Amino acid sequence: MKVYKLEASQPPASPKPQRSSSYSDKAPSSKMAHRGLRVMLVDDDASRLLMLEQALVAEGHVIVVRLDTQADLLAGVTVHQPDVIFIDVDAPSRDTLESLGQIHRERPRPIVLFAARSDAETAHRAVHAGVSAYVVDGLHPTRLSALLDVAIARFEVHQALSQELTAANARLADQRDIERAKGLLMKRRKLDEGEAYAMLRKMAMDRKQRIGDYARLLLAASDVL
Amino acid sequence: MKGNGRLVHSSLEKTSLRLGLLPLADAAPLVIAKSHGFFARHGLDVELSVERAWAALRDKVAAGVLDGGQMLAPMPIAATLGLDGVAVPMVTAMNLSLNGNAIIVSRALHERIAELVEGPVDAGNSAIALAQLIAADRAQGNRRLVFAHVFPFSAHHYELRMWLVSANIDPDNDVQLCVVPPSQMVQELDAGRVDGYCVGEPWNEVAVQRGIGMTVATKHEIWNNSPEKVLGVTRDWAYAHPNTHRAMVAALIETARWLDQPENRIVAAEQMIADGVIDAPASALKAALEMRTGGIVFHRGAATFPWRSHAVWFMLQMLRWRQCWMAPNFSDIAAEVYRCELYREVAASIGEPCPRSDYKTEGDGRDGSVMPSADGRSIRLGADGMLDGSIFDPVDPIGWLTRQKLGLPAVGQASLLLANVVP
Numbered sequence: 184m185k186v187y188k189l190e191a192s193q194p195p196a197s198p199k200p201q202r203s204s205s206y207s208d209k210a211p212s213s214k215m216a217h218r219g220l221r222v223m224l225v226d227d228d229a230s231r232l233l234m235l236e237q238a239l240v241a242e243g244h245v246i247v248v249r250l251d252t253q254a255d256l257l258a259g260v261t262v263h264q265p266d267v268i269f270i271d272v273d274a275p276s277r278d279t280l281e282s283l284g285q286i287h288r289e290r291p292r293p294i295v296l297f298a299a300r301s302d303a304e305t306a307h308r309a310v311h312a313g314v315s316a317y318v319v320d321g322l323h324p325t326r327l328s329a330l331l332d333v334a335i336a337r338f339e340v341h342q343a344l345s346q347e348l349t350a351a352n353a354r355l356a357d358q359r360d361i362e363r364a365k366g367l368l369m370k371r372r373k374l375d376e377g378e379a380y381a382m383l384r385k386m387a388m389d390r391k392q393r394i395g396d397y398a399r400l401l402l403a404a405s406d407v408l
Numbered sequence: 409m410k411g412n413g414r415l416v417h418s419s420l421e422k423t424s425l426r427l428g429l430l431p432l433a434d435a436a437p438l439v440i441a442k443s444h445g446f447f448a449r450h451g452l453d454v455e456l457s458v459e460r461a462w463a464a465l466r467d468k469v470a471a472g473v474l475d476g477g478q479m480l481a482p483m484p485i486a487a488t489l490g491l492d493g494v495a496v497p498m499v500t501a502m503n504l505s506l507n508g509n510a511i512i513v514s515r516a517l518h519e520r521i522a523e524l525v526e527g528p529v530d531a532g533n534s535a536i537a538l539a540q541l542i543a544a545d546r547a548q549g550n551r552r553l554v555f556a557h558v559f560p561f562s563a564h565h566y567e568l569r570m571w572l573v574s575a576n577i578d579p580d581n582d583v584q585l586c587v588v589p590p591s592q593m594v595q596e597l598d599a600g601r602v603d604g605y606c607v608g609e610p611w612n613e614v615a616v617q618r619g620i621g622m623t624v625a626t627k628h629e630i631w632n633n634s635p636e637k638v639l640g641v642t643r644d645w646a647y648a649h650p651n652t653h654r655a656m657v658a659a660l661i662e663t664a665r666w667l668d669q670p671e672n673r674i675v676a677a678e679q680m681i682a683d684g685v686i687d688a689p690a691s692a693l694k695a696a697l698e699m700r701t702g703g704i705v706f707h708r709g710a711a712t713f714p715w716r717s718h719a720v721w722f723m724l725q726m727l728r729w730r731q732c733w734m735a736p737n738f739s740d741i742a743a744e745v746y747r748c749e750l751y752r753e754v755a756a757s758i759g760e761p762c763p764r765s766d767y768k769t770e771g772d773g774r775d776g777s778v779m780p781s782a783d784g785r786s787i788r789l790g791a792d793g794m795l796d797g798s799i800f801d802p803v804d805p806i807g808w809l810t811r812q813k814l815g816l817p818a819v820g821q822a823s824l825l826l827a828n829v830v831p
Binding site: 253255257272273274275276277278279280281282296356360396399400402403 | 459460461462463464467492493558559560586587588589591592595596601820821822823825826
């Protein structure tokens with residue numbers, strides 16, 4: 184579960200990233216990055232809900248469901264498939280949202296937290312610490328869309344980054360382990376570097392394994408022996 | 409430090425603190441440390457903030473709105489490994505409580521379990537009966553049973569899984585797991601939206617007293633005297649406020665000692681109700697805090713010591729259940745997050761006996777076993793046995809992981825070995 188930073192004090196950075204197709208079936212109709220988003224609102228404060236709802240609808244978004252903080256949040260997500268979730272920072276069901284990304288059937292979704300004006304310090308500090316996307320009560324409706332754009336942009340960047348990071352880490356680990364396995368073969372079998380690499384590659388191919396994985400197996404085995 | 413164990417107050421980097429907690433029975437140490445003057449004795453003026461979600465507490469600690477607080481034991485590790493989506497590294501220098509959770513099932517499910525069990529229902533036979541029920545439900549095309557816990561990185565989550573796998577039930581395929589806030593558990597069970605849950609007190613007592621649910625397993629049965637809550641702060645906060653951190657730990661160890669006097673438990677329950685910390689019936693809270701075998705422990709048996717073997721255990725659960733996608737170096741992370749050194753300094757200053765070692769084998773400890781303390785005395789430890797009878801040797805975490813039949817780590821064994829090669 185990711186919670187994304189949203190800087191209420193700054194306009195969204197340009198250029199705006201394209202919305203990924205996973206957030207809506209409808210392609211963006213104009214240069215406005217995020218219109219027609221399916222929004223889920225979770226709050227107990229009816230007047231605040233109304234304010235948020237009006238502002239979001241005015242910007243062309245669709246409120247797919249309004250829930251109080253006691254409601255079954257996962258069922259709401261499953262049934263209504265929102266693109267983004269707005270939730271009170273202090274809602275107990277935030278812990279349920281934390282498990283969203285961990286349930287195989289459910290993809291993580293961008294979350295916008297909102298805080299009461301009296302809790303503006305929390306919002307301000309959280310934004311500065313890079314913790315959360317916050318909307319504070321009484322925020323002018325026209326700012327809402329801009330904030331939403333940033334929340335989603337940050338979410339997408341973060342998703343892409345974590346995927347890249349995983350891939351990059353895997354590549355780095357492969358390189359490191361292949362080097363170490365090569366070194367091991369050179370020492371044990373008295374081979375030169377080219378021969379060691381050829382041998383490693385052949386052994387991996389014979390076992391239908393990736394060379395990085397096989398290098399790790401070899402190293403692990405040598406560690407035990 | 410002065411000889412009497414109190415820090416020179418002028419050395420405190422900060423004296424006014426805001427600490428977070430959740431409305432649970434095991435929040436007692438923070439509540440009592442404030443109400444009974446333990447914080448004040450150490451020069452701290454503490455404001456307590458009752459949070460409604462672990463995520464909110466974590467965000468506020470990460471953002472510096474709170475100085476620290478009660479946390480689920482796996483939270484600082486998940487934060488430091490960057491698994492919680494916020495990735496602000498956290499540390500803990502003390503355990504706040506052991507035990508205190510239980511697995512409760514609906515009356516209907518309990519009836520089905522009891523029919524298959526000879527004699528009283530316990531943690532072991534209930535899981536075996538559940539496995540039979542799951543097989544029968546599957547044959548008849550019934551829906552999967554739903555079990556709730558409180559947070560992805562919680563002891564509750566791992567205990568629920570330990571209970572299920574003790575009877576070879578696959579927690580990811582044979583049942584459905586979900587997260588429900590503790591205060592909503594009872595109503596979810598009552599409404600039939602969940603069939604069972606693992607939650608902390610007083611929410612088990614409430615379900616039992618209201619006749620909605622029945623206990624099938626306690627945390628103590630699943631893993632005797634196992635870690636539950638810790639005192640968490642961010643790594644940066646700990647670095648910037650070492651003396652305030654020490655003062656906080658000293659006050660809380662003294663509070664824990666006070667809380668483990670049986671007559672004080674009722675005082676604690678009344679204090680929590682008077683302070684409006686928990687919105688639950690007083691009878692349930694009092695019963696939850698009662699001192700008994702398997703009940704909540706705050707101090708006995710070196711309960712406040714932050715064992716690094718616990719940290720390694722939690723990392724293994726994160727790996728086993730695919731919450732962690734990289735190979736952590738177990739001992740490095742454990743040392744980074746579990747601040748045994750700070751605990752020992754504080755313990756020495758307040759005359760608290762304290763283990764010499766940072767690690768212990770989990771699963772083979774008998775109740776009352778004696779361990780030498782750092783100051784030449786001895787400490788009597790509680791039992792640390794596990795439901796499946798297994799023994800966890802923190803020297804060989806990968807060995808433990810490879811012996812598990814269910815739960816495949818996303819990280820290959822070889823990567824784990826490499827990350828943990830001692831240079």
